[in-house]
Amino acid sequence: MLAHANLVIFQALCYDARALSGETMSPSSPPSIHDLSARVIENRDLGASHFLLTLQAEPVAAAACPGQFAMLRFAGRMDPLLPRPMSISDVLPADGSHPVLLQILHKVVGRGTQLLAALKPGERLQVLGPLGKPFSVPSPVAPGSQALMVAGGIGVAIFPFLVPMLQRAGLKPVLLFGARSSRELVRKDWFARQGVEVRTATEDGSEGAKGFVTTLLQEALGSSPEVAIVYACGPQAMLKAVGEMLIASGVSAQLSLESYMGCGIGACLGCVVKVRRDSGFAYARICVEGPTFPASEVLW
Amino acid sequence: MLAHANLVIFQALCYDARALSGETMSPSSPPSIHDLSARVIENRDLGASHFLLTLQAEPVAAAACPGQFAMLRFAGRMDPLLPRPMSISDVLPADGSHPVLLQILHKVVGRGTQLLAALKPGERLQVLGPLGKPFSVPSPVAPGSQALMVAGGIGVAIFPFLVPMLQRAGLKPVLLFGARSSRELVRKDWFARQGVEVRTATEDGSEGAKGFVTTLLQEALGSSPEVAIVYACGPQAMLKAVGEMLIASGVSAQLSLESYMGCGIGACLGCVVKVRRDSGFAYARICVEGPTFPASEVLW
Amino acid sequence: MKAAPRLEVQLGPLKLKNPIITASGTFGYGTEFLPFVDLSRLGGICVKGLSLSPRKGNAPPRTFETPAGMINAIGLANVGVEEFVRSKLPALRPYGTAIIANVFGETVEEYAEVARIASTGEGLAALEINISCPNTERGGMVFGCDPDGTRRVVSAVRKVTSLPLIVKLTPNVTDIVSIARVAVDAGADILSLVNTFLGIAVDVSRRRLVLANGVGGVSGPAIKPQALYLVHRVCRELQVPVIGMGGIMNVSDALEFMLVGARAIQIGTANFIDPASSVKILDGLLQALDHLGIEDVNEMVGALKTDGPSQDFST
Amino acid sequence: MKAAPRLEVQLGPLKLKNPIITASGTFGYGTEFLPFVDLSRLGGICVKGLSLSPRKGNAPPRTFETPAGMINAIGLANVGVEEFVRSKLPALRPYGTAIIANVFGETVEEYAEVARIASTGEGLAALEINISCPNTERGGMVFGCDPDGTRRVVSAVRKVTSLPLIVKLTPNVTDIVSIARVAVDAGADILSLVNTFLGIAVDVSRRRLVLANGVGGVSGPAIKPQALYLVHRVCRELQVPVIGMGGIMNVSDALEFMLVGARAIQIGTANFIDPASSVKILDGLLQALDHLGIEDVNEMVGALKTDGPSQDFST
């Protein structure tokens, strides 16, 4: 198993922590969960069925940490029935006209995301969050060492919120971003503007390396400078491949997993993944024990 | 049973007939039914949960006759599942910017009408129609004789489309309009502007006579000038009372009935009402044999 | 240019030009749908359930909407089998589509007599017997809810008809497979399932059951997972051809039923939501097969993969 | 000022401060809901089904959305009855709410042993036995699907506990009343119904069943008409106190179950949609009773009017 000793987990007030200048990042009691009716501020069409939804959901945004998610639902609807889990893609600092805002980056794949895509400014959406175990950031780190963010497709959604945390911890964030084609490399320029080095791969070769993001990862792990930690989010097949590469390489890695979810709060036991426990295995709930797991824990 | 001999039924091209100047109103083959995706042109909030929805649904509007209805549904939704029957409240003549338009006047009572109320211009709604048996208009009529339109609450929705037909047939239309309170006497002024005499009753006495619309009807039947025909639409209890008064008075009358509907096209046999047939009774489908029935036929 | 996928399916003695059938009670006597559907395109049409004498049906209200479904207690209103043979069947014959007469009775003898008369109808493709009908001779127990009732009805009908015999099963039983087996042993060529699930609706403000009949049958998308389960079970346990139905609204639903083993499917409640559902699903099927590169729809029948994780049917 | 409506209900030996109970398997061990629900306000909490040994449950996927419902095959994952008594029950005790242990086994002896151990738990208000569990000794036949299995389980449990005994019925039977009667004869103080309906989900693109277990249980609004029907039937036929459930999402649904005769109700899937559903429904109930001018919630129990049109239960 991965040693957790050198990882500091931001379990509380990550948004506030981000606003602080110092390095006062110590674990504390779990953040409170809020269930509120959020107003849509903006729902930007990024093309290729991707949308960036900005919500006024201050208590959720203020309590959120990178890697956490929220359950989104349309109040009063009986079909689709279940809330949809979505990563908290970013929180925007308060300005004069708005308090802290919450951002969700999503891709239309079915009925729930179709409804999300149709939301217009002023409309409302029920938001339950923040939920799940955040990413953890290693500390201290060797000067100049890298943190790789490996994104497959819409998996990129989870990373914007993580970037400033990594930077504050003294890590150099690098985004390895794979997608089917150039059009699906959404928010790439945003990362670049934050000073993140972005390397891309597309299956159709329309941009960056032709092939899968795992090729980029292989290269990055092979070359200097030192990679302190790897974060990955994307389709299960990709996560499995990434996880195996990282266990082989010995670099510590955190995977963000997905699953159908009933409740999002640990009650239905629906969202499990097989994980290594003691000598055998256990089913861990992705919504509570995850969605972030050390790569070495997950038994596919 | 009511004699049908002196009733001419406009079964075809009622909208076009209305545009004609002459009296060429002869029965013809049944109108065709259309199922189309209609664009919302306007959805006007009339207060007291009433909305006037204007749709671009030209083929339906062009084929419609007063008294008919349409089935409205939200394509792709599984809940609420069934389409909602709504009277064709009016059709608006084509102008430079729009072809013939369809109007629906509805009141929010449940989930379907809530969805209708939330429609915004540019959005789409599936419309199946025109459906059902239209009102019929007596011909010839004694000069100066009246046609009473008895409306209970949202039952008024069915009458705007009927007004010009009555006027063209040489009848003087009078609207007897009952509602809970003054705020629910929607579109009253519209009728007045069309030259319809409007008499009102409210249960709380906030406008017109205090009490039920049946009081207005009793008065109207008792006084001259001659009432050639009565049309009624409203809650079942009101229709029953109106029907009984009219059978007693001998004035010919047509009631527009409502029911839960499955299909609207005669296939499910769900929407029946008990009617007099031969020596016994039968169940007639409101969506096909109705919604308009001679008062004397209905067995409550 | 590629040829269009082949859609013809064979269910024992019954050949259909495609697997799309409209379900009994949801498609009138067919002609109601002329403004919306080219009847000649359908694989089959099951007409409203027929009885010996005409029936008026139940008092209203007869239908009500439920979450993602509806509940009905029409009371099997119909014109009677003789009138069907005389006037309804001839009107459908010209379309060259398999016409299936859905029949029922309140006694075994009535079932047989209705079936016999229906079978005299020229051009009828098959009989579908609705065994979800209460046996008035035995205290109202539904025939299809016990093996004995099922056996007696099916055998009696089998004796009076040489038409392909479809037995339509009720889902309101503990063990549908045992009933299915009895139906096949008694002479069914084909099984169709499911009929509606028993349900009620309550009007809180009036403190009454909504339907005048009290209880009704639930249909529509709400019942799809249950219907799929029952079709899958019957297809796994028996070799008989199966027609699947219950909540089919689109081509994906139709393919789900075919993958678990149904050779044809029936479209019921969907006809009320969009009267052109049946042909839209047919068009969707052609497109889907074409898209998947499948040349014959029969390749989809029972094509569910069952390797991999256990698929234990005991829980 | 008017007094608030009285909410206390008595179910045989079990008194609840109000009729709102959270359903087994949908409310964890209670504490998961501390951020959303003041547990002390609930009438009762049914914990996740407990077995003799801890169970890991089924492989994923375990849940899937269906039209207006969901399907689950969790596989009865739980910490085991001993761990429940040791750590989970004490955490719930301070809230002064009736804690109900839902128990099951794969043999009659296991049922009895789990029930015996659960009954040692201090402060437990009642046992609910889930008889929708396959009997591993008899080829996986579900205990609650036949009268004999039901009788044996209920009698065995009755012998080892003096706690109020709730028997939770499966809806997947031809005649729920006969099973209910056996349960009562064998010693049930209270019946609760319904458990989930059997169903499957099919993934067309992968040509597989979605759930790793294959079959699962359907819950949520989709099943409400069917659940209401079964609760109504049992309440009409038997005098035993009944706890109703199946798709209750709001106060209107809750009142529907009470009108047909349920003295208390359980909230299941709704807890997943909005974790505060249980208390919101409780608040809604208070408001509704107040609005209707009803002083005691018991006035609603079985208050369905049955005069007027016939309410025939045979069709």
Ligand SMILES: Cc1cc2nc3c(=O)[nH]c(=O)nc-3n(C[C@H](O)[C@H](O)[C@H](O)COP(=O)(O)OP(=O)(O)OC[C@H]3O[C@@H](n4cnc5c(N)ncnc54)[C@H](O)[C@@H]3O)c2cc1C
């Ligand atoms: C912790 C977590 C965080 C997530 N973050 C994001 C995010 O930031 N942006 C984003 O676009 N998506 C995210 N997802 C995935 C997202 O929840 C699903 O894509 C979404 O629920 C699909 O909803 P739908 O109604 O559009 O699709 P549905 O109508 O439910 O189904 C459409 C298709 O999507 C698939 N699907 C449905 N639900 C899931 C699921 N939970 N996981 C995987 N596949 C699913 C099904 O296989 C189906 O074919 C996340 C999932 C989890 C568990």
Ligand SMILES: Cc1cc2nc3c(=O)[nH]c(=O)nc-3n(C[C@H](O)[C@H](O)[C@H](O)COP(=O)(O)OP(=O)(O)OC[C@H]3O[C@@H](n4cnc5c(N)ncnc54)[C@H](O)[C@@H]3O)c2cc1C
């Ligand atoms: C031929 C016909 C024409 C109609 N024309 C109009 C119209 O022009 N304007 C208008 O506002 N309404 C009209 N109605 C009534 C309208 O169809 C219902 O009010 C509507 O379906 C309710 O939908 P909902 O989803 O909002 O309510 P639901 O969520 O279904 O139910 C809310 C309440 O409305 C009642 N209800 C539901 N459906 C009906 C129904 N069909 N008839 C009576 N009560 C019902 C129920 O008792 C329930 O309590 C018409 C009905 C028919 C049959």
Ligand SMILES: Cc1cc2nc3c(=O)[nH]c(=O)nc-3n(C[C@H](O)[C@H](O)[C@H](O)COP(=O)(O)O)c2cc1C
């Ligand atoms: C209004 C209505 C009437 C029905 N009448 C009959 C009938 O007469 N005979 C019959 O065998 N099934 C009848 N059914 C059952 C359907 O044929 C079908 O089995 C059931 O509705 C499930 O399919 P669905 O969910 O696609 O509607 C009826 C269903 C509905 C909704």
Ligand SMILES: Cc1cc2nc3c(=O)[nH]c(=O)nc-3n(C[C@H](O)[C@H](O)[C@H](O)COP(=O)(O)O)c2cc1C
């Ligand atoms: C995810 C899930 C897990 C469940 N686990 C159990 C269980 O362990 N024991 C039990 O008796 N019922 C269990 N049930 C059934 C519920 O308690 C309830 O009977 C059923 O879901 C119907 O109610 P609903 O529609 O309100 O959810 C479970 C239901 C769900 C959805």
Ligand code: FES
């Ligand atoms: S989604 Fe319910 S336990 Fe995770």
Ligand code: FES
């Ligand atoms: S609504 Fe179906 S027959 Fe009238």
